[in-house]
Amino acid sequence: MQLTDRINRIQISPTAAVISEAEKLKARGVDIADFGPGEPDFATPDHIKMAAIKAIEENKSKYTATGGIMPLREAICAWHKRELGSSYEAKECVVSVGGKHSIFNVMSVLIQQGDEVIVPAPYWVSFPDIVKYAGGTPVFVPTLPEDGFAVRDSAIEKAITPRTKLLILNSPSNPTGGVVPPDEYERILAVCKKHNIWLLGDDATRISLTSRTSRTRSPAPRARKKTPSSSDRSQRPLR
Numbered sequence: 001m002q003l004t005d006r007i008n009r010i011q012i013s014p015t016a017a018v019i020s021e022a023e024k025l026k027a028r029g030v031d032i033a034d035f036g037p038g039e040p041d042f043a044t045p046d047h048i049k050m051a052a053i054k055a056i057e058e059n060k061s062k063y064t065a066t067g068g069i070m071p072l073r074e075a076i077c078a079w080h081k082r083e084l085g086s087s088y089e090a091k092e093c094v095v096s097v098g099g100k101h102s103i104f105n106v107m108s109v110l111i112q113q114g115d116e117v118i119v120p121a122p123y124w125v126s127f128p129d130i131v132k133y134a135g136g137t138p139v140f141v142p143t144l145p146e147d148g149f150a151v152r153d154s155a156i157e158k159a160i161t162p163r164t165k166l167l168i169l170n171s172p173s174n175p176t177g178g179v180v181p182p183d184e185y186e187r188i189l190a191v192c193k194k195h196n197i198w199l200l201g202d203d204a205t206r207i208s209l210t211s212r213t214s215r216t217r218s219p220a221p222r223a224r225k226k227t228p229s230s231s232d233r234s235q236r237p238l239r
Contacts, residue, residue, distance in 0.1 A: 006133050006135070007133075009129075009132040009133060010129040010132055010133050011129060013125070013126070013129075014125045015036050015037060015038075015125060015126075018034075018035070018036035019034070019036040019037055022034040022036055038174065067093070067094045067095060068093070068094065068095025069095075070090060072095055073090040073093040073094075073095060074090045076093050076095070077089060077090055077092075077093055099202065099204040100126055100130075103126070103127075103130055103168075103200065103202065104130050104133075106200055107130050107131060107133070107134040107136070107166075108134055110165065110166055110198055111131060111134040111135060111136040111165055111166060112134070112135050112136070113135035113136075114135070114136075114137075114163060115134075115135070115136040115137070115163060115164075115165035115166070116136065116137050116138075116139050116161060116163045116164045116165060117131045117136045117137070117138055117139065117164075117165060117166045117167070117168060118139050118141055118156060118159050118160070118164060118166070118167040118168065119131070119138045119139065119140050119141070119168050120140075120141050120142075120143050120151035120155075120168070120169070120170070120173070121140040121141065121142050121143065122143070122149070122173070122175055122176050123140070123168075123170065123173075124170060124174045124175070124202075127168055127170075136165065136166075137163075139159055139161075139164070141155050141156060141159045142155075143155075143173075143176070143178060147178075148178050148179065149173055149176035149177070149178030150171070150173075150178045150179060150180045150181065150184060151169070151178075151180065151188070152184065153184060153187035153188045153190070153191050156188055156191050156192075157191050157195075160191075160195050160197065164195065164197050165197060165198060166197060166198040166199070166200055167188070167192055167197060167198070167199050167200065168200050168202060169185070169188065169199055169200065169201050169202070170202040170203075170204075171185070171201070171202075171203060172203070174204065
């Protein structure tokens with residue numbers, strides 16, 4: 001069977017491969033610490049379960065608006081404002097099934113054949129394949145331990161070419177935990193504006209941090225016009 005070029009450009013998910021191997025070891029009785037899936041090591045909290053059950057009992061099981069129901073979007077914006085000091089409106093908020101879904105949507109509408117996407121490394125394993133699926137080429141920019149694995153504006157600018165379309169800025173970083181300081185974030189944003197490239201902010205691991213949370217609050221308040229953002233509470237199977 002002949003598959004499409006776009007599906008042949010991507011590889012089997014490394015996360016799925018790790019999960020598969022971990023399950024084999026568990027089946028053999030091996031006691032392992034599974035670092036494959038990015039999810040909590042506790043069950044879905046009872047209040048979330050009860051809210052889901054209540055919604056089903058109230059027959060809230062019909063099709064909704066593509067961007068999500070308005071009360072949910074308003075609640076998300078209220079949470080974001082309270083916790084992170086932002087000022088988004090519900091019309092600027094879109095609900096998806098997860099961070100990966102949001103990032104895939106962004107790549108699908110912004111990236112086409114021949115475009116380059118800058119990805120600081122180490123990186124979340126799904127970034128390159130999502131870029132490739134959309135027809136783009138990932139360009140990796142290394143980060144250093146002595147910099148706390150935070151990418152610098154100078155490194156970003158050196159990687160920009162006439163084909164650069166978008167920068168993925170994952171802060172706090174998965175897998176390193178590196179956080180881009182607010183002043184550095186502003187400089188990176190200025191570089192993106194100078195070269196007219198998109199900045200995709202992925203802060204999915206922000207809610208998992210404690211001591212670093214204040215360092216990631218409102219990293220670039222002027223980044224709204226050309227900065228799609230993905231936030232994922234990492235609560236499975238119910239969010």
